[in-house]
Amino acid sequence: MSHVDTSAACRVTDLEALFLTLKEQCPELELVKQKTYRTWVDDHGGLVGDYPLPWLYQLKMISLVIKKYGEAKTRQMAKDVGVELPANLRDIEKNPMDLKQQRQLLSNPDFKDAYEHMAQKVVGKDAEYAIRYKPEQGKKSAYEIGLVKNPLNQDEFLMMCDFYANGNGLLRAKGMGEHKSQGGKDTWGAELKHGYAVNAAERKIQAQIKAGHPEYGSYKKVKLNDGRVVLEVTPRNP
Numbered sequence: 001m002s003h004v005d006t007s008a009a010c011r012v013t014d015l016e017a018l019f020l021t022l023k024e025q026c027p028e029l030e031l032v033k034q035k036t037y038r039t040w041v042d043d044h045g046g047l048v049g050d051y052p053l054p055w056l057y058q059l060k061m062i063s064l065v066i067k068k069y070g071e072a073k074t075r076q077m078a079k080d081v082g083v084e085l086p087a088n089l090r091d092i093e094k095n096p097m098d099l100k101q102q103r104q105l106l107s108n109p110d111f112k113d114a115y116e117h118m119a120q121k122v123v124g125k126d127a128e129y130a131i132r133y134k135p136e137q138g139k140k141s142a143y144e145i146g147l148v149k150n151p152l153n154q155d156e157f158l159m160m161c162d163f164y165a166n167g168n169g170l171l172r173a174k175g176m177g178e179h180k181s182q183g184g185k186d187t188w189g190a191e192l193k194h195g196y197a198v199n200a201a202e203r204k205i206q207a208q209i210k211a212g213h214p215e216y217g218s219y220k221k222v223k224l225n226d227g228r229v230v231l232e233v234t235p236r237n238p
Contacts, residue, residue, distance in 0.1 A: 010159035010193065012147060015129070017200040022131065025175030025195050030134045037130045037146030039123065039162035047119040049103075055096035056151055056158060057118050059089060064114040081107050090152055128157065131192075133173065143167040145189070163188045198229045205233060212236075 012018055019031050041047060053061065062085065066074045078085050082104045086092060097105065106112045127146035133139040145167075147157040161167055163179040163186060171178045177190035198221075208216035217236035223229050 010161075010189075011150070012157040012159060012196065013155060014200040014203060015147075015157075017203050018196050021192060021195040021199050022175075024199075026173055026192065027175075028133055028137050028173045029131055029176070031129055031131055033128065034130050035127055036125050037127045037144040037160065038132075038168075039143055040164055041119060041124050041162075043141075045120070046116070047123070049106075050099070052097055052099045052102045053115070053118065053123075054158075054160065055093050056148070057123060058096055058102070059092050059151065060122065061111070061114045061118050062089065062092075064117060065110050068110065077108055077110065078105060081105060081111075093152060127160070131159075131170075133170065139169055141168055142170040144170065159189070159193075161188055194227075194229075198231075201231055205231060 015031075022029050022031055047053075052058070062074065062078075065077070069077070075085050083097070083101050086095065102115075106115055124146065126148050128149060129147040131145040131147075133142050143162045143164075146160040148160050150156045150158050161170070163171060166172050166179050167188070170176070171188050175195070176192050177188065177194075179186065179188040180190075181187075202219075202221070205216060205219050209218070213236075215233070215235045217234050219231050219233045221229055221231055
């Protein structure tokens with residue numbers, strides 16, 4: 001199995017906020033600068049293919065074929081196997097291929113070759129930072145969360161994680177949030193993402209206060225009964 005995933009909820013624009021979140025609520029984990037992140041591929045040499053690639057890898061896979069044949073022929077090749085590529089390929093971010101469409105596409109040998117290249121040469125090898133267990137935890141087999149540059153927005157990182165077996169234990173770490181599957185959707189790391197969102201928002205407010213923005217005089221954190229946190233901002237006095 002290999003279930004590498006990203007989503008809109010996994011975007012990082014403030015590394016300091018992420019570092020702070022890990023320090024506050026994930027004592028077993030650390031954020032390190034490294035180019036790789038562990039997935040199923042490290043142990044088995046490839047992807048199983050029972051989940052579609054995350055959108056950024058779908059986009060990169062199609063781009064490899066375009067580089068070889070040009071966009072017009074690539075679109076026709078996809079159409080010949082029953083897949084209509086979006087008019088603007090960037091729209092794959094919002095509407096990625098499902099598993100059925102991916103399997104149709106991979107019935108073409110050129111797309112299949114591009115997929116294998118992604119699985120063996122790119123997935124897990126394209127990070128700039130990674131979240132992992134600290135060495136003293138002795139959990140070398142656990143997977144890692146990779147922070148990969150968004151190819152469509154270089155100002156943000158995408159958090160990539162293989163959630164199979166809870167990331168081989170990674171997602172069971174304190175303060176992380178285990179993998180859940182409901183209604184055909186998979187989620188993971190809810191606690192980490194929630195903590196990061198709060199810290200990132202709070203740091204933005206603090207920056208506005210320091211800059212003297214009139215709408216940001218002070219703020220307070222209010223924790224709701226359902227666990228959500230609201231940051232209430234009070235404007236500066238006139």
